[in-house]
Amino acid sequence: MTTSLSGDRRHHDALAPASVRDIGRCIRSLPSFPGAGWWLLTAAVFVLNLGSMTGSSTLLGRSVDLISGLAVPGFGSGRDGFTSLLVAVGILMFLELITRPAAAYLIFSATRRLTVDLRRRCLAATLEAPIPDVLELGTGNVMTRLTKDIDTAYRAVQSIGTRFIVTTLMFPFTFVALTLISPWYLLLLILLPAIFAVPVKRTLNGLPAATNALSTAQARRNNMLLDTIRGMPTIRAFGVRAWATERLERNSWDAVQREADRIPLFLRLIGTGYLAYGLLLASAIAMSTHLVTQDMLTTGEASAAVVLVVRLEMHVFNVLVFTGEIQNALTALGRAVSLALLSDNAVDAPVPGDCTGCPEVRIENVGFRYPGGAPIIDDLSLTLEPGTMTALVGASGAGKSTLAGLIAGLQRPATGTISIDGTDTSTVPDTWTARQVALISQEVHLFSGTLREDLRMATPDADDATLTAALSRVGLAPDSAGWQRWLPDGLDTRIGAGNDDLAPEIEQQISLARIVLIDPPVLIMDEATSEAGSDNARSLEQAALAVARGRTSLVVAHRLDQAVVADRIILMDRGAVVEDGSHQELLAADGRYANLHARWSGPRDGN
Structure with missing residues (x-):
């Protein structure tokens, strides 16, 4: 377990977020964690959704061959072939439309139950944890983890969960479809990730620390706010309202600054995404043109490849933006899970009987x-x-x-x-x-x-x-x-x-x-x-x-x-x-x- 209390509360959070491994272990141990049937059904829905998306894109590209008078396997040629192809595209698009909300329902319903169980686990762990650990965290910090952090993770799943899964799976499905059109497209799929892996990884590595710094600053601000409200009679009696306001303002601005520190990381991700997608599209068009001129592909096959790459545009930017949001959600979830695991720090030893009489x-x-x-x-x-x-x-x-x-x-x-x-x-x-x-x-x-x-x-x-x-x-x-x-x-x-x-x-x-x-x-x-x-x-x-x-x-x-x-x-x-x-x-x-x-x-x- 990676949850640990740090030494200096002035600069660090008293309880570091749990690791991805600990998050997974904790979530799997919750009573409402889905069973094998849910996983199989959800996987089938997503496969059907992604298969429909890539299939409709490929068929739309192959329609160029039918217009050119060529035959498309499975559909023939001419007007009948074109009509059959359009019907197939319509069926696939319909499947894409109905499977997306079905997947969202499966994800949201399971997540809702898990958040209830996680909140219950966090509260139970707080009540069972060593008192010094809870006091070191502070009331505001505990409340932030019990409420805001769990809500942040849930909102991330609610807003981008299904789209993130679709985006993530869209790349392997597209790459398989491109490879089936021509193995030469594998060169693009190998070279581009190799070029952009290092800058993207460097940017992503900075996000966890920036996100946790923000959550820590917000927790400190919440602690200060609670302290100010509780001490209101004393603040009024001593006439130190200006001091209390300045103290709260200073902590609030610190939270604002931590938020500002994260912005350059997201801007760098978006800039990298523009460059990566621009190179991918230009390279796909150039390679498709070359393969057509060398009679290695038909015009329709080349068009299908370009359509598949064009449909990736939204997903390229989604994966970059979503990665930041997912990292934020993971950090928030890690903070909540570390609270849920806090009672693991309790002494596990034989408990003696209660004292009888007056003890020394x-x-x-x-x-x-x-x-x-x-x-x-x-x-x-x-x-x-x-x-x-x-x-x-x-x-x-x-x-x-x-x-x-x-x-x-x-x-x-x-x-x-x-x-x-x-x-x-x-x-x-x-x-x-x-x-x-x-x-x-x-x-x-x-x-x-x-x-x-x-x-x-x-x-x-x-x-x-x-x-x-x-x-x-x-x-x-x-x-x-x-x-x-x-x-x-x-x-x-x-x-x-x-x-x-x-x-x-x-x-x-x-x-x-x-x-x-x-x-x-x-x-x-x-x-x-x-x-x-x-x-x-x-x-x-x-x-x-x-x-x-x-x-x-x-x-x-x-x-x-x-x-x-x-x-x-x-x-x-x-x-x-x-x-x-x-x-x-x-x-x-x-x-x-x-x-x-x-x-x-x-x-x-x-x-």
Whole structure:
């Protein structure tokens, strides 16, 4: 398999398009891939179509012999022969007309089913793939592959698929017909491809890179657009609309430039096509004239050869233009297939049983950096004791969220190991890690539907009493103000996209209720209560603490009052542990944490 994640997302796509071989392997494995009967029927239709085209062209040329008074084998001579020949030409043209839409129907119907299966395979692979791989791709990139790239391939088949097959087969059928007229035409069919093979191949070799660069630029633009829309409240609050617009404009122009880079390649193909066809036609006329003057061909046979070459004109340009479009479609299809194969990167190893009780989380010599950047974490080692709550504090950029993401399996450490209950997480599928470790961040996603349906995502067989108990544990009891204000229909309240927005603290309480239902042995809260207003912060923090009890918990603290209740506090700076101990121990040490706590608590004491 050729799908691989690259290192530098600034200049390259994070996931290279699949090879033609992998594309074929993936398409053949789809449930709707046509069987032998479809292939035989389609081949028969195309052979009938191409045979009719070349046959009618040959007969039209041979009509010159009948006009000249000569006989044509199978038709005789004179008026009767000419009439019979015209009838045969009409029958062949009729067959050509009816077989073309029949072939198109066979191709389109099969392609439509394949695109549905491929989209389903891509979505399943995204859900099953290692989380770091999906995050590295980015939401916009995944969406581009799931939608635009598959649609690009389908539209190419829909618009030029049948014509491309006809064009491709037209050349061998024409060459056979010319050879049957006279073997001398083989010289043209050998010399011309030899002359133009190198420039055409050189141009075609540049198309895949140019096409993938365009798709990558478009995916980057989509990522930026999604990021801008999601960050709209922050953009407005900080008054940085000009910056957001300039950033999006820069990425949009990059996509436009990548499109412009492809244009010279297509112009070169068209120019080569004009030259190649001009030489072919001139050479065919010259050779036909020579063969007639040497009495090696009749005038009708020479005319048939020229008609066959003339009918190639459209196909010569089709094959050049279509080649570019097919290459574009293949690149787009390769991008989609590489997504469909992404789950192949998942660890294939025996899956241990789930942790029982509160496990130990051990981080040993872990290092991490983003591509092209300085180390975020360097040789970090620490252990989260079973059943304890550890708080991470420190300035923005200290590496707190990065460490939380590494433990949760959202990123892979560059060096070192992370083990849960003695199991190295790099040796097991991330689905196992996800069952052991639950991560709650300040970004909460509620699925569109009823509250009951959302909560049952965590425990499908839970009854209403269990769901209500989970909500009550996090402060959303049926008699609470939050329930009365935001959940008027109780578990039947519709939430998520397309419904009324809930308050941030209500959304977080729902996410905490999911944790109660899942009951993971390890819980990580990455500033999970930071979005709550001051009036609701205390109740939400108490709910979070209630959920954290009885688990091995890690809290990325946004405020120090989230840290003081922890069993252990770790102060991080530049990816390293600066201070480590309980709240009282760190205050007694009178170090950086003590100074930080003094500044935080001072205004509360009126000092």
